[in-house]
Amino acid sequence: MKVLEDRIRQEGLILSHTVLKVDSFLNHQVDTQLALEIGREFGRIFVDQPITKVLTIEASGIQFAMATGIALNVPFIYAKKKKAITLSEQVYSAPVHSFTRQETYQVSISQKYLGPNDKVLIVDDFLATGAALVGLVDIVKESGAELVGVGCVIEKSFQEGRGLLEDKGVKVHSLARISSMSPGEIHFVEE
Amino acid sequence: MKVLEDRIRQEGLILSHTVLKVDSFLNHQVDTQLALEIGREFGRIFVDQPITKVLTIEASGIQFAMATGIALNVPFIYAKKKKAITLSEQVYSAPVHSFTRQETYQVSISQKYLGPNDKVLIVDDFLATGAALVGLVDIVKESGAELVGVGCVIEKSFQEGRGLLEDKGVKVHSLARISSMSPGEIHFVEE
Numbered sequence: 115m116k117v118l119e120d121r122i123r124q125e126g127l128i129l130s131h132t133v134l135k136v137d138s139f140l141n142h143q144v145d146t147q148l149a150l151e152i153g154r155e156f157g158r159i160f161v162d163q164p165i166t167k168v169l170t171i172e173a174s175g176i177q178f179a180m181a182t183g184i185a186l187n188v189p190f191i192y193a194k195k196k197k198a199i200t201l202s203e204q205v206y207s208a209p210v211h212s213f214t215r216q217e218t219y220q221v222s223i224s225q226k227y228l229g230p231n232d233k234v235l236i237v238d239d240f241l242a243t244g245a246a247l248v249g250l251v252d253i254v255k256e257s258g259a260e261l262v263g264v265g266c267v268i269e270k271s272f273q274e275g276r277g278l279l280e281d282k283g284v285k286v287h288s289l290a291r292i293s294s295m296s297p298g299e300i301h302f303v304e305e
Numbered sequence: 306m307k308v309l310e311d312r313i314r315q316e317g318l319i320l321s322h323t324v325l326k327v328d329s330f331l332n333h334q335v336d337t338q339l340a341l342e343i344g345r346e347f348g349r350i351f352v353d354q355p356i357t358k359v360l361t362i363e364a365s366g367i368q369f370a371m372a373t374g375i376a377l378n379v380p381f382i383y384a385k386k387k388k389a390i391t392l393s394e395q396v397y398s399a400p401v402h403s404f405t406r407q408e409t410y411q412v413s414i415s416q417k418y419l420g421p422n423d424k425v426l427i428v429d430d431f432l433a434t435g436a437a438l439v440g441l442v443d444i445v446k447e448s449g450a451e452l453v454g455v456g457c458v459i460e461k462s463f464q465e466g467r468g469l470l471e472d473k474g475v476k477v478h479s480l481a482r483i484s485s486m487s488p489g490e491i492h493f494v495e496e
Contacts, residue, residue: 143358143382143418146374167334172364173383177371183337191334192364196406215387227334 115155115289119302121148122268128295132242132270140267141174141239152289153181156237156265159287160186163262166232167191169254171210171221171246175238178267182237190237191228193221193250206256208249213242221249230258241266241288244275251284263287271303306346306480310493312339313459319486323433323461331458332365332430343480344372347428347456350478351377354453357423358382360445362401362412362437366429369458373428381428382419384412384441397447399440404433412440421449432457432479435466442475454478462494 127135139145156178168190170179179190195210196219207222228234236250247264254261264279269288279286291303318326330336347369359381361370370381386401387410398413419425427441438455445452455470460479470477482494 137415138417139380142385142415143380144371144374145380146371147378149371150375173367173385176364176367180335180337180340180368180371183335184341187338189330189334189336194333194364224328224333226329 115152117148117151118267118290121145122290122292123300126300128297128300131294131296132273134268134270134292134295134300136268141177144177146177149177149181150184151181152178152267153183153185155289156182156235156287157185159265160235160262163235164233165235165262167228167234167259169193169223169228169234169236169250170238171195171250174240178239178265179237182235182265186235191223193223193253195219195221206253208252208256210246210249212245221246221253223253225257228254228257228259232257232259233262234259235262236264237266238264239267241269241275241279241286242273244273244278247275248278248282251279251282265289268292306343308339308342309458309481312336313481313483314491317491319488319491322485322487323464325459325461325483325486325491327459332368335368337368340368340372341375342372343369343458344374344376346480347373347426347478348376350456351426351453354426355424356426356453358419358425358450360384360414360419360425360427360441361429362386362441365431369430369456370428373426373456377426382414384414384444386410386412397444399443399447401437401440403436412437412444414444416448419445419448419450423448423450424453425450426453427455428457429455430458432460432466432470432477433464435464435469438466439469439473442470442473456480459483 183190205222263285266288362384374381396413454476457479
């Protein structure tokens, strides 16, 4: 997605070979028009699938799941990172290790909102190690819903996430695929 | 907002005099069309103000800040609940006590994204004790930005949040104001 790659080149801050900050327009301050365009792009990619629900994980996936839900005119669900007092009913859950925060947490969604009649598209902001997305894939499997695919805004193609998902038979579509980066330099996978 | 009050009556789960679950359509599974309508309503309420940014707090405020940002055609910012490794620059921050989770956390936003030239609308899903919103108001004040007002989707009017905000001179607009509730029964403030 050229407009996204251009924006990453202009505003992305590359802190190391693995850390890219895009918090001026994607995941702290959010450019709402760009987020809508990202949702429309996922809508175009998965247009031939009768998706019933979009699934993401709090917090940074929400704006893109929302935009995709708008484009597809379906609800979205965001998995919670910790069982809250008000999330008291039966949940599907999976453990996820965050390399950014160096901690393992439980992601969960209420069993009421996902089941065998659903066709699910998973959306998230980043695909890197794939830890969070593998957790979501396992949750969809546990629910009996059909997984249509995974849509990621930015993929760090030099990390193992895509391989882990493809090994599970999951179709992965990323809108910007970074093949390598270092401070001052970034390269995208040629489509 | 009648469509919202009707939906709360139909789908809200009242667990006690203070706990209302709306996670089938607002803050776990999200009805994207209703969220957009909520954003348009905040847009109508604050239409005479040249708002430059919408501010919320992760995670449940994001879908409504996004919808409001779409309606006003401005970016939104979501405050983070914990200092992440990748949020390394200077931040504005405030402590917030969560009564739902029984813990105190730090909310913070990067100083790059809010300053004296901004006119800010704060948006969140719930106004109850006001703890999170008071934290956001303090952050806006610290940044030198002008606070236009606070928009809440659901207000528990029998709790102290509105009073705390109004004591700080903040204009509060809530789309559904609950005057009292108990399992099987809910009453809204008559406008």
